[in-house]
Amino acid sequence: MVKFSEVKISIATAIAAAFGFIIALIWKEIIIGLMVLAGMWQEGGPTSWGNAGIAIFSAIVITLLCIFGILYISKWAGIVKK
Numbered sequence: 001m002v003k004f005s006e007v008k009i010s011i012a013t014a015i016a017a018a019f020g021f022i023i024a025l026i027w028k029e030i031i032i033g034l035m036v037l038a039g040m041w042q043e044g045g046p047t048s049w050g051n052a053g054i055a056i057f058s059a060i061v062i063t064l065l066c067i068f069g070i071l072y073i074s075k076w077a078g079i080v081k082k
Helices: 004-037 049-077
Strands: none
Touching: 004 049
């Protein structure tokens, strides 16, 4: 029989992976957008440097929220070492 603690660890791992995926996708879009503004890429991204600054700020905030989410869910699952 599966223990509840094992289920919590599996859930925490899946949620942490999802947060990591969100972070990766956000920064991918930022990098592509900056390459477009620099003339090294031909598709998508922000249309001005001001929009790029706003996008970077938003990505930093979302990254921090995801990191705190990962830490919280890891603590909930009991996988954080003391």
